[in-house]
Amino acid sequence: MKNLKIAIIGCGNLGLSIVNGLLETEGFNANNLYVTKRHPESLFYLKPQGIEVTSDNKYAAQEADMVILGVKPYNIPHILKEIAPVLSPEKQTIISLATGVTLEDMYQHLPNEIGVFRAMPNIAADIKESITCICGKNGSTETENHIKALFNSIGISIVIEEHLMEAATVLGACGIAYVLRFMRAMTQGGIQIGFDAQTANAIVNQTVKGAAELIIKKGIHPEAAIDKVTTPKGCTIVGLNEMEHHGFSAAMVKGVLASYEKIEK
Ligand SMILES: NC(=O)c1ccc[n+]([C@@H]2O[C@H](COP(=O)([O-])OP(=O)(O)OC[C@H]3O[C@@H](n4cnc5c(N)ncnc54)[C@H](OP(=O)(O)O)[C@@H]3O)[C@@H](O)[C@H]2O)c1
Structure with a gap:
């Protein structure tokens, strides 16, 4: 991956997380990185590190081996x-981060032989803790390994079948918000039983x-760890069962399904 040239077309929130991850990756050469935006001024601070910042998508794509699309799906x-x-199947591989845009959708505008991948990271990419699900077509094993290495620089990555990409979006990308909402609720409970907000937050x-x-x-299942905390007739099992009486697990499963149905539509 050391010598690969990478372009990020549409370097917004997610694109910048990838930039940050790559910059911290040992041996990565910032001179091999091209980032674009229509209004690139906000990225000019990256220039002194050797990154090429431009609004010229064609130029960046032409120079790169890996072309990452960080724009919104409608773009x-x-x-x-x-x-x-400017793309040639012998040189470039396309990697789209866009939610809901299929490989087939992209091949409508691309040569049939070119390698095209989809990757679904989450915002923990910013601290190199993303889970990135990847699928693709026409990539060699070497290309797939490069793509995995690229996303391993911002967390961990797994290769999945394309029909699971929408499910991956729900569990991995929307999932961050579900967990944060859970944490907010637990913090609110902590305040009600006596902690100030800051301390409750830190504990949660x-x-x-x-x-x-x-x-x-x-490497254990959550329920195996729960069993270790739930003393018979103790306070943990009482709390957990009360949550279940109010539909805790059912609410989570229904939320996951609602997000999935929204993407499917
Ligand atoms: N955020 C997440 O958690 C997450 C997770 C997984 C996947 N995704 C997907 O990742 C993609 C990016 O999400 P994001 O949150 O990073 O969005 P974002 O912050 O809005 O970034 C998109 C960037 O694209 C640039 N852009 C728009 N039109 C362009 C053009 N014609 N040429 C070059 N650049 C252009 C915009 O900058 P200018 O306006 O300056 O051009 C903007 O900086 C989306 O497709 C989303 O579905 C997001």
Whole structure:
């Protein structure tokens, strides 16, 4: 990946997270990075590090081996039409971050032989803790490995079938918001039982981080960890059962389904 040239067409929130991740990746050469926006002035601070900042999408795409599309889904067709004339299947691979734009949609505007991938990261990319789901067509194993390495620089990545990309959006990208809403509710409970907001927040943040890291590092199912906390007739099981009586798990599953149905429409 060291010598690959990467263009990020439409370097907004997510694009910048990728830039930040790459800049912290050992051996990555910032001179190999091209970022674009229609109004690129806000990215000029990246120039001293060697990154090329421009509004010229065609130029950036032509120079790059990996062309990442960070624009909104509705911008994808005209961006593809704009850059298609400078793309060659022997050189470039396209990687779209856009929600709901299929590989087939993109091939409407691209040569059939070119490698096209979709990647669905989340906003934790900003701190190199994203989960990125990837699918693609026409990429060699080497290209796939480069793409995985690229997204591993902002967290971890997994390759999935394209028909699961919308489900990946819900679980991975929308999922961050579900967890944050859960944390807000827990903090509110903490305030009601006596903590000031800041202390409640600090306790909740570390508790959620600890819970996630515990099951990741031990490789166990959440329920196995829950069993260790729920003393018979104790306060934890009473609290958990009360939450379930009010539809806690059902509300989460229904929310996941509602987000999924919204994307499917
Ligand atoms: N945010 C998330 O959690 C998340 C997660 C997974 C996937 N996604 C997907 O990632 C994509 C980007 O999301 P985002 O949150 O990063 O959006 P964003 O912050 O709005 O970034 C989009 C960027 O595209 C630029 N742009 C628009 N038209 C352009 C053009 N013709 N040429 C070059 N640049 C152009 C905009 O800058 P100018 O106006 O200056 O051109 C803007 O900076 C979306 O497709 C979204 O579906 C987002």
